[in-house]
Amino acid sequence: MNTGFDESVGTAAVALARQVIDSYVSGRTPEADVPKDFDVLAGAFVTLHTHPERQLRGCVGIPEPVMSLGDAVIRAAVGACDDPRFPPLRSDEADRLVVEVSILTPPASIEAEDPATILQSIDVGRDGLIIDKQGRRGLLLPQVPVEWGWDAEEYLENLCRKAGLKPGDWKDAELFSFESIIFSEKEPRGDVAMVGEVV
Numbered sequence: 001m002n003t004g005f006d007e008s009v010g011t012a013a014v015a016l017a018r019q020v021i022d023s024y025v026s027g028r029t030p031e032a033d034v035p036k037d038f039d040v041l042a043g044a045f046v047t048l049h050t051h052p053e054r055q056l057r058g059c060v061g062i063p064e065p066v067m068s069l070g071d072a073v074i075r076a077a078v079g080a081c082d083d084p085r086f087p088p089l090r091s092d093e094a095d096r097l098v099v100e101v102s103i104l105t106p107p108a109s110i111e112a113e114d115p116a117t118i119l120q121s122i123d124v125g126r127d128g129l130i131i132d133k134q135g136r137r138g139l140l141l142p143q144v145p146v147e148w149g150w151d152a153e154e155y156l157e158n159l160c161r162k163a164g165l166k167p168g169d170w171k172d173a174e175l176f177s178f179e180s181i182i183f184s185e186k187e188p189r190g191d192v193a194m195v196g197e198v199v
Contacts, residue, residue, distance in 0.1 A: 010183025011192040013101040017046045020077035025091040038070035043104035046076035051098045058083035100184035107176035115171045122152045133173035138163025
């Protein structure tokens with residue numbers, strides 16, 4: 001996947017997210033220095049993991065390219081600090097977290113006539129997925145099924161659960177795929193590396 005985002009962009013994106021997080025936990029209005037070249041439209045997610053346990057502590061994002069990359073990272077970082085699945089992030093946790101930023105390609109509709117074709121069209125590890133059915137919507141980043149060892153069907157079933165749907169509801173739902181490139185601190189406040197295109 002050629003997104004045009006290299007490690008310098010990734011390093012700046014993670015630094016931007018980290019500045020926002022530091023502002024949030026200190027009780028200040030989230031603020032940060034946005035790089036000039038972050039005005040391109042792009043979706044982005046910010047994921048927080050504990051270190052070294054690597055337990056999820058927050059993950060929120062903007063899946064659609066509806067705002068600048070800078071704004072998407074800022075909003076995602078604020079959201080990750082206040083992920084409703086967890087208590088709000090405390091100041092004493094910030095130094096024990098690894099910050100990860102995923103920059104997304106625009107979602108593309110999965111056009112398939114039957115469940116078997118849908119399964120064949122999904123590349124686990126490359127494709128992130130979005131489901132939309134009956135007003136319920138869910139998203140899983142491409143690294144999630146790899147971390148859990150899911151095949152394509154298990155991936156879709158868990159996507160349904162994320163959206164509050166029944167496991168088999170993917171068979172007649174609107175489905176979209178996207179790709180992402182991931183940048184992460186190696187350790188809290190440490191060097192940033194491209195985790196890479198998930199392939």
